[in-house]
Amino acid sequence: MIETKKDLKTFRTEVANWLKENYPASLYEPPKSYEDIYWGGRNQDNIPEDLLLWFKACYDKGWVVPHWEKKYGGGGLTLKESTIIAEEMSKIGARAPLESFGVSMLGPALLKFGSEEQKMKYLNEITSGKIRWVQGYSEPGAGSDLAGLQTKAEDKGDHYLVNGQKIWTSFGDKGDWIFALVRTHPDRPKHHGISFLLIDMATEGVSTRPIKLISGSSPFAETFFDNVKVPKENLVGAEGGGWTIAKYLLTHERQMIGGVGGANKPTPLTQIAAEKVGLTNSILTDTLLRSKIMNFEMNEALLEMTIERAIDEAKAGNDAGALSSLFKYVATEQNKTRYELKMEMEGFGGLEWESEASNNGALAREFLRTKANTIEGGTSEVMLNIISKRILGLPNR
Numbered sequence: 001m002i003e004t005k006k007d008l009k010t011f012r013t014e015v016a017n018w019l020k021e022n023y024p025a026s027l028y029e030p031p032k033s034y035e036d037i038y039w040g041g042r043n044q045d046n047i048p049e050d051l052l053l054w055f056k057a058c059y060d061k062g063w064v065v066p067h068w069e070k071k072y073g074g075g076g077l078t079l080k081e082s083t084i085i086a087e088e089m090s091k092i093g094a095r096a097p098l099e100s101f102g103v104s105m106l107g108p109a110l111l112k113f114g115s116e117e118q119k120m121k122y123l124n125e126i127t128s129g130k131i132r133w134v135q136g137y138s139e140p141g142a143g144s145d146l147a148g149l150q151t152k153a154e155d156k157g158d159h160y161l162v163n164g165q166k167i168w169t170s171f172g173d174k175g176d177w178i179f180a181l182v183r184t185h186p187d188r189p190k191h192h193g194i195s196f197l198l199i200d201m202a203t204e205g206v207s208t209r210p211i212k213l214i215s216g217s218s219p220f221a222e223t224f225f226d227n228v229k230v231p232k233e234n235l236v237g238a239e240g241g242g243w244t245i246a247k248y249l250l251t252h253e254r255q256m257i258g259g260v261g262g263a264n265k266p267t268p269l270t271q272i273a274a275e276k277v278g279l280t281n282s283i284l285t286d287t288l289l290r291s292k293i294m295n296f297e298m299n300e301a302l303l304e305m306t307i308e309r310a311i312d313e314a315k316a317g318n319d320a321g322a323l324s325s326l327f328k329y330v331a332t333e334q335n336k337t338r339y340e341l342k343m344e345m346e347g348f349g350g351l352e353w354e355s356e357a358s359n360n361g362a363l364a365r366e367f368l369r370t371k372a373n374t375i376e377g378g379t380s381e382v383m384l385n386i387i388s389k390r391i392l393g394l395p396n397r
């Protein structure tokens, strides 16, 4: 069906009206911590009532993931309609109904590589908030060189026996299931011996140990597999074909980190400068700061235009592919700059760590968190390697 502009205009009005009626007033305030966000799954306690109401209202409409098919718990909407919903939610500062690696990472991989049975089971569990997924890629000896991973899965007839260790598993101690890369064929060249397995973390032999970060919080864990039996039906795609799935999933992770499709816009630095530093005759008198902010805003505008172009291409059926590395690189480096400038404008107050006035050191903690942005999902250096090879076509060293 061809959508006309009029259809979409009417749709936008309907979305805005629905949001007015259904978005809970108490959620206009931004979340204060990870506990103030709905992640779904079996392990989140004390979920604020309005957060659940908001999730359920969206779920009933299929708006948790509006562009997935209805049979998977989505809304069966087009990407354009889905973008309109995200934009209208952003206008009122609405929170995502569900934060989920299932939505942003595993879902797209299952849609492309999963069997119909797997899609029906796992996608519905994601959209209904029943199962929270975490990512089991990195290992102590395999980060940027991910294909060097050693966690092994031995074929035992009706199941795999998994042994090994993952590291930096975001929210590993809160996850229900983990999508993990495992080595099924140690005899093959390293990229060809990897398989993509779905593992219930309640299975005997799976354990996690939290890792503390410099920011003081601990949203990470090491994940251990000690003789874990995983049914064969939990393999996605072909045995030994996991690397292709892993790479495809990473493009979605990088788009997510790079902010593609995310509609929530942070407060502009110019506005913060006006409030924190002050203006003379509507002009920021600190010329150095002015020039830094101008450079930053110009890069933001360029990034936004490039993302819009990629979204249009996605609507025409073209995957972002290596472009996702460019978004990830630019957006996370920009985010670091954004917080460096915010700290500069805040002055000494930005260093406060525990006071009530600083909201428990929110700015300093977020500033530190942005450093991890350029590491998670692939480091900036690795993104530059991909950009040089796959986008610019430069020769390998």
Ligand SMILES: Cc1cc2nc3c(=O)[nH]c(=O)nc-3n(C[C@H](O)[C@H](O)[C@H](O)COP(=O)(O)OP(=O)(O)OC[C@H]3O[C@@H](n4cnc5c(N)ncnc54)[C@H](O)[C@@H]3O)c2cc1C
Binding pocket: 134, 135, 136, 137, 138, 139, 142, 143, 144, 145, 166, 167, 168, 169, 170, 171, 372, 373, 375, 376, 377, 378, 379, 380, 381, 382, 385
């Ligand atoms: C906040 C956060 C969340 C994360 N969440 C998860 C998760 O949920 N699941 C998961 O599996 N992993 C997760 N990770 C791990 C992340 O994917 C790895 O940290 C990342 O891939 C880098 O690997 P590494 O830490 O082993 O560093 P290394 O690969 O050892 O890199 C060390 C340094 O060497 C540089 N380097 C390495 N290779 C090259 C090269 N070829 N060319 C140029 N420079 C190079 C890197 O850029 C880096 O500066 C997370 C990491 C962070 C910070």
